[in-house]
Amino acid sequence: MCDDARGVLGDSFYIAVGTFIVETDTTLRLDGDAGEQGVPIDWERNFGDDNVNRFRLDGFWRFGDRHKLRALVFSSSRSASRTLDENIEWGGDTFQANATIDGKIKFSIYELAYEYAFMRRENYELAASLGLHYLDYEATLQGNAIAAGTAETADIEEAGSVGAPLPVFGLRGTWLLSQTFSIDVSGQYFSLSYGDYDGNIQDYRALLNWQPRSWLGIGVGYDRFAVDLDVDSNNFKGRMDWSYKGPMIFYSVSF
Numbered sequence: 001m002c003d004d005a006r007g008v009l010g011d012s013f014y015i016a017v018g019t020f021i022v023e024t025d026t027t028l029r030l031d032g033d034a035g036e037q038g039v040p041i042d043w044e045r046n047f048g049d050d051n052v053n054r055f056r057l058d059g060f061w062r063f064g065d066r067h068k069l070r071a072l073v074f075s076s077s078r079s080a081s082r083t084l085d086e087n088i089e090w091g092g093d094t095f096q097a098n099a100t101i102d103g104k105i106k107f108s109i110y111e112l113a114y115e116y117a118f119m120r121r122e123n124y125e126l127a128a129s130l131g132l133h134y135l136d137y138e139a140t141l142q143g144n145a146i147a148a149g150t151a152e153t154a155d156i157e158e159a160g161s162v163g164a165p166l167p168v169f170g171l172r173g174t175w176l177l178s179q180t181f182s183i184d185v186s187g188q189y190f191s192l193s194y195g196d197y198d199g200n201i202q203d204y205r206a207l208l209n210w211q212p213r214s215w216l217g218i219g220v221g222y223d224r225f226a227v228d229l230d231v232d233s234n235n236f237k238g239r240m241d242w243s244y245k246g247p248m249i250f251y252s253v254s255f
Contacts, residue, residue: 008174008182008209009125011254015059016209016219018250022054026105028139029238030160032092032148038238039089043139046088047080047103056248066120070129072111074225076244079104090141091158092148101143107242108136109225115172129170129188133201135227137162137240160236164229166190166201180212184221199229209252217252 008014026043057073081102088095095101113131120126142157170188177183184207191200207221226243 008184008211008254009120009123009176011214012062013059014252014254016057016217016250016252018056018058018219018248020054020056020223020244020246020248022223022244022246022248024242024244026243027239027241028160029240030091030139030158031237033237036089036092036148038091040239041088041090043103043105046084047082052076052078056250058250060115066117066127068115068117068127070111070113070115070131072109072113074109075107077104077106088141090145091160093156093158094146095141095143095156096145096153099144101141104138104140104142106136106138110134110136111168113168113170115170124173124175127172127174129168129172131168131170131188133166133168133190135162135164135166135201137164137227137236137242139240160238162229162231162233162236162240164197164231166192166197168201168203170203180210182209182211183207184209196231196233197229199227201229202226207248207250211252211254214255215253217254219250219252221248221250222246223248 027040029038029040031038054076060068060070062068083100084097086097111133113129115127115129117125117127138161140159145156146153168188168190172186175183186205188203203225205223209219211217224245228241230239
């Protein structure tokens with residue numbers, strides 16, 4: 001054991017930066033402003049994942065024996081160009097088959113949560129949390145299309161964006177296997193039907209962390225995150241079903 005490694009059950013601050021090797025599943029529908037219902041798009045089938053960037057930052061501040069504040073920043077973006085094999089109705093416009101279309105998705109999540117350890121022992125703790133996710137999502141198609149309400153084709157860029165504050169409830173368990181190894185398992189869920197939004201958000205994660213020094217930690221894990229949301233706002237009228245799942249690797253500091 002290392003003298004300067006007290007473990008995540010005793011440290012006041014913890015920060016982890018990581019990335020993912022993930023499988024995504026995205027279905028989007030963007031309706032027109034005049035009420036035209038779009039056609040759901042299977043994003044992976046139509047555009048794939050040519051250019052992908054993913055980043056995740058996690059951290060906590062333990063300000064009492066049983067009390068923490070947790071923060072999360074997750075960002076993912078991808079883009080691709082494809083020649084369509086069928087027409088796509090998107091935002092009231094019709095992107096035509098045999099046209100080359102650029103597709104882009106930008107997705108970010110920001111979370112701040114309070115966590116209370118209702119059971120705490122020398123080598124493990126169980127905690128419940130209440131927090132707020134802010135979801136920032138934008139999907140864009142650009143290419144040759146028939147504009148809404150016309151019979152003429154033109155080069156059109158049509159985007160839909162969602163900015164939604166979503167409360168979440170969570171449970172977390174942390175176990176010390178030794179002074180330097182720990183396991184962290186967590187789940188968060190919230191179902192919402194209010195105003196412009198109707199749907200749910202889910203996040204399930206399991207991690208193994210090795211922290212031989214306060215400034216040196218390496219971890220691996222598995223994460224599944226899913227958003228299922230109907231939206232009726234000025235910037236996005238339609239539906240989004242988006243999820244990712246897969247392994248992650250991260251670097252951490254704990255002190």
